[in-house]
Amino acid sequence: MIALLGPEIAWYLGVAAFLFATGAFGVLLRRNPLIVLLSLEIMLNGANLALIGFSRNLGDGGGQIFALAVMAVAASEVVVGLGLVVALNRKRITLDVDRLNTLRG
Amino acid sequence: MLIASAGNVLVWMVWIVAAFACLGSGVAVVSFSSPFYSALGLIGNLGSLAVLYLLLSAEFVAAAQVLVYAGAVMVMFLFVIAYIGPRSESPWAGGPSWQAVGAVLASGAVFIEIVVVIGLKASGQLSHSEHVDGTFGTPAYIGRLFLTDHLLAFEITSIVLLVAAVGGVVLGAHSRRSAEEVPSL
Amino acid sequence: MVWGAWICLLSPLVAACAITVGGTHLSRRAAGWLATSSCVVAFAGAVASFVGLLTHTASDRQFISTAWTWISGGRYQSGLSVIVDPLSVFMMLIVAGVGGLIVWYSIGYMDGDDEERRYFAYMALFVFSMLLLVQSGNLILLLAGWGMVGLSSYLLIGYWHQRPTAVAAAKKAFVMNAIGDATMALALFLLIQQGNSLEFGVLGGDFSSTVANLVALGLLGGAVAKSAQIPLHTWLPDAMEGPTPVSALIHAATMVTAGVYLIVRTHAIFEQAPKVADVAAGLGAATLLVAGLIALVQVDIKRVIAYSTMSQIGYMFVGAGIGSYPNAMFHLMTHAFFKALLFMTAGIVIHALTDEQDIRKMGGLRQLAPKTYWAFLVGSLALVGIFPFAGFFSKDSILAAAMAKGGAFGYILWAAGLAGTFLTGLYTFRLLFVVFWGEPSAFVREHFHPLGRDVVAFSLAIPVGILGVLSVVGGWIQFSPWWHPVETWLQTVAEPIVSPASWQEWTSIALSLLLGLTGIGVAWAIYGAHRVAVPRIAWAQRTLEHKFYFDEAYDALFYAPAVFLANFLRRGVEQPLIADSGRDLGDDTRDLGGIVARAQTGLVRTYALAIATGVAVLAIVFVIVK
DSSP states (O other), X not given: OBOOOSSOHHHHHHHHXXXXXXXXXXXXXXXXXXXXXXXXXXHHHHHXXXXXXXXXXXXXXXXXXXXXXXXXXXXXXXXXXXXXXXXXXXXXXXSOGGGOOTTOO | OHHHHHHHHHHHHHHHHHHHHHHHHHHHHHHOSSHHHHHHHHHHHHHHHHHHHHHTTOHHHHHHIIIIIIIIIHHHHHHHHHHHOOOOOOTTTTXXXXXXXXXXXXXXXXXXXXXXXXXXXXXXXXXXXXXXXXTTXXXXXXXHHHHTTTHHXXXXXXXXXXXXXXXXXXXXXXXXXXXXXXXXX | OHHHHHHHHHHHHXXXXXXXXXXXXXXXXXXXXXXXXXXXXXXXXXXXXHHHHHTSOGGGOOEEEEEEEEEEETTEEEEEEEEESHHHHHHHXXXXXXXHHHHHHHHHHTTTOTTHHHHHHHHHHHHHHHHHHHHBSBHHHHHHHHHHHHHHHHHHHTOSTTOHHHHHHHHHHHHHHHHXXXXXXXXXXXXXXXXXXXXXXXXXXXXXXXXXXXXXHHHHHHHHXXXXXXXXXXXXXXXXXXXXXXXXXXXXXXXXXXXHHHHHHTHHHHHHOHHHHHHHHHHHHHHHHHHHHHHTTOOBHHHHHHHHHHHXXXXXXXXXXXXXXXXXXXXXXXXXXXXXXHHHHHHHHHHHTTTOOBXXXXXXXHHHOHHHHHHHHHHHHXXXXXXXXXXXXXXXXXXXXXXXXXXXXXXXHHHHHHHHHHHHHHHHHHHXXXXXXXXXXXXXXXXXXXXXXXXXXXXXHHHHHHHHHHHHHXXXXXXXXTBOHHHHHHTTTOOOSOOOOHHHHHHHHHHHHHHHHHXXXXXXXXXXXOOSOOOOOHHHHHHHHTGGGHHHHHIIIIIHHXXXXXXXXXXXXXXXXXXXXXHHHHHHHHHHHHHHHTTOOOOHXXXXXXXXXXXXXXXXXXXXXX
């Protein structure tokens, strides 16, 4: 049986929280859709780290399964997101999320 | 005991390096003005996260992280960036907008709240971690879980991937024929 | 007998529905014959009822046939029922008989009109409505018939709907009648509340004098409106805008006689409220004088006859008001004969002169249309009440009854009636002399075209001939000093409460005959022989030509204030409060929406920020709560 070496899970969770907040900050702030997508990846990875941390803390593999599922979702999201970016580019639309305001009321 | 404490110090050192690399590259991804550098920063972030996963005995996830994420996904990112050309954007140009202020406040609030929750409300349960055996996190362990307890999640994940693949093809196929037939955005 | 009544009631309705549904599948002529034959069937049904009643003893002559329970609420119940008794059969015979002749006459008169089918459907509906009115076995059904008569008259007066005057006249008739309908409905409400029933029998119940007075007043209001008595009479002359047979139908067989019928039918309540009965008689007397005076200056052939109708109905009101019901009904019958005759003859004149109605353009028609002249003469003599024509027998007995009532009021009524006789002679023969005597005017020579010998002419001439005969012999049924079968017949339903003595009868007969002949003589002197110039008294002439300023007074009293109030409400209340409030509400909502819409920037980042803020706030809430 192996005990957890190094810092406690709380530290990992702190890192995860920081990553999540950083990613959210990027999503909220940046206007380039590519960087928004990259920031989203940061958020997802923060969540993944928290999942795997809890998985280790509880000794339950379910968290890792969840993390893998999140990875798959992230990959899907990247596919669609990048597809949209490419389509935007093909329409000669400036890559700036602030220009995409068709939903304006 | 000595070996254990030496291992502990080693793990601490690795953790510190990986964690700071992780945080630094995360900040870098958000703050670079060129998406190209941001993407490179994300690769560093993913790699350092993989190290952290290894420290948490999640070997298969760490491997998947490197192979799938840092490998396949980031390569796709870089292809797209190279395809449309790197365009710089200065997020802070023109002074702080209300959106920027809101972004700082909201993300800061989320971070502080999580830390507060970890520190105040859950520290008792987080101080002790379960002991796990050597198979925890191995591909065999994950595979067994996937095909027994979490079969449904596995199948649903595969469907999500399939749908995403179809979506990518649709978006790409339309844009390949003519610019006019792109679904309106 | 009861089945005869049902046939009588329903056959005009069937005809009206058939013509309406048949539409253009029926030829115009066929529609006319259908309506006429339905009236003939109705008359046959009425005769069957009459014969059926004759087989019963006098005290046993009342039958009520209920088809089904029409209205049932609480203890109150009304059936869809017809009554067969001497009074209703009497009216059925007049309505179906004279109505049938008029519809028949219409076939000729309306020949070539664009919408003959509609006309005949309306006519059949009118006859049905009137039959419903006189046959209904309770007051609520009577009110339904009452309203339907108003509706039919509205439709027929406004039949030529392309004429604005006709439409206005139709509206006027309808509104005036609606006033009467309303007072009648109020009276019925009071009856339901007090007596819990609307059967005719409830009227004889024991009511306090206030209730009796109010009910009688309400019913009198309905009668006054429908029968065009002062003060609700102004619609009748205007109703001349309708086709001439419609005028004949309204004036002779249906509609205006309904008021008299109503008073006779509900005499029990009037006998409990003698003051209201006196009001009815007084209104009748006033109307007969006022209408007679106005008729002196009218220049429209139909309007003269219309005012004479008002005047004659005034006699009937006097008769009904003083309680001489059989005489009122008898005068109603003879009046139906000679008034229909006069209208139809006038219709022939109008027809022959290409729709000209102004008597100033007429003259000398006696030479061109002698038969028409004789028919008109018979009708006029009957109207004035010259022996041996119909009016003589009926009018005089009403005057005698007024005398028998006695007292100052009775003698005032009697004097008014006598004065009316003189006026009747004067205006009737003024019309006759102006239209038929003298040399044919230039207009007549130019426009006159005689009737041919085709179906049109026959359907015009035969009903006129029948009515002419009836106007001569119809009055002989009853000669009150010596024989009175009408009184005997109606006695079980409406026992007269005055019985004139023999000397009163003979005095009235002599005086009214004398005054009638005097009127004729004066008319002859002025208009026939031109021995005397037409008296010109400017103010009197003006007053009469303005019909005693009733229309002007109503305009000033009701119409102008109503218009003023409506305008004020429109500008002061509706426009700012209702019309604008809708727009303001819309504007405000849109402005509010504009403010809210600013939050909808369309930027995904904004939405994401909103979500993040929400998450942060919720997290704080959870931390605090936990």
